[in-house]
Amino acid sequence: MRSGPPYPEIRQLQHRGQWLALVVIAVVLVQVATSMTTNERFHWDIVFSWFVSPRILKGLLNTLQLTIVSMVVGIVLGVVLAVMRGSANRVLGGVAWVYIWLFRGTPVFVQLLLWGSFSALYPTIDVGLPFFQPLVSVSANDVITPYMAAILGLGLNEAAYMAEIVRGGIAAVDSGQEEAARALGMPHLLVLQRIILPQALRVVVPPTSNELIGMLKTSSMVSVLAYPDLLYSAQLIYTDNYQVIPLLITASLWYLLVSSLLSVGQYALERNLARSDRDRPEKGEDQ
Template sequence: MMETAGTPAAESLPTVRRRQPGRWVAAAALCVLLAMLINTIFTNERFQWDVVFHWFTSDRIFAGLGRTIQLTVISMAIGIVLGLALAVMRLSRNALISGAAWAYIWLFRGTPVFVQLLFWGFISALYPRLSLGVPFGPEFASFSANDLISPFTAAILGLGLNEAAYMAEIVRAGILSVDRGQAEAAQALGMTRGLALRRIVLPQAMRVIVPPTGNQAIGMLKTTSLVAVLAYPELLYSAQLIYSANYQTIPLLITASLWYLLITSVLSIGQFFVERHFARGTTVLAGRDDRRRSLRGLAGLLPGRRR
């Protein structure tokens, strides 16, 4: 760097750190609030931590936790598979197929999942008997709706079909994020549209699909608590059954909340590794290049370096 007459060398200029008192005030206030929160949690006897940890590992809570995980896994599997099919239908050039997918997404995203769970739980009020047969023709078999759709089945239908509507939009956004020329090049090489979608488009779209899908899985874990309206004993309803008998409402709610926090933390860790896997060659490498450029830029500002 050239020095001009009368201008002091850059190396002789003192470095003064910019003062930001607002940050220190905010940090101090946050520390005070955090200390107050910790103090009230451990000094307020009404939390009854002994009761919380007594029920934390009880068989009834474990059974409810297992049902919650089961509901989450099955509902997410239905949502992902059906959502993928709906996304492909939504992108179809056939107006009827695309319109049917749009109508499904519009209906299930536009009504609360709580209402949908109630609808499936009381489906027998609309259809006392469900049958299999030729449309507008003879029936081959008939079943009682109350016998066929149990609280577990109603929960799976309500959660899975609702999740499919959201997953359809997530998958569609991921597919649209891939350059259209990728699919056209694959078809020019002789691949069918389905093969190009499976081998070329979806692998590239996964880096866009995975993050919101992980968020949906975490949300699904917590949404399963709504199944309590169907009297299905998942985690929250199991806790409710216990505190309805011993009247320890707050400790049992804390117990259920701790299990929700634990499982969501595990899912968040899994989401991090899955995202890192599908981001190979894109985000990770770009981040490394950015860090290298930043280091080179900082090195250029060191004393003794000349441009």
């Protein structure tokens, strides 16, 4: 049988197919771009007139802050849940499993609505022993503000997904390293802190970057809580001037721009991690 590169005829067909696909895609893109630029109903002048307005920029800053804080909550709590899932204590493992099952199994939009309606269930938040007079009692509306409800809804939901990501990273670390460390007398928590988690980062970081980009877009759901994020700020503006589509495009362009910047950062980070893996000596090279 003949082995090696494809026949010249096959290569020519592949080459023609690539050019044909390129031409079709180019025609479609030109048609879409022409339609969007010539259709006066898009009102591009209104889109860009509001693009850097103070109200939109304030909403953008609120969105960025909400995204970062929610991701920090999700990552920290996710690491704790992942450690609990891997614990030999069945009670801790069961609690973590129920948490992940509950928050992954219900829509984040519903969770946001429930946190926003928290005061309807508990008008006051009481701190104290059961069946005794509470030591501290505060109004739920003073504690669960729209901002706090957004943090709780997004952060607690994200923790369930981060727990599974971190657990997968921990499982990817060679178990022999933990056994060797335990043989040297290192306690379990110190082994996690010094050996397991640092190596798990190589597996955890790429999907965590994807979660950050997803969190940016998911944060638009907090508009249901009347929190002045980017989308809600746009909604307040088009409620006054009735320019719904241009303001939605303005918000979408900002989401697209920030997501693109985060994607560039993610690409650079993954390349750096891949380069460090390539530069790391193989087993036996340093012997």
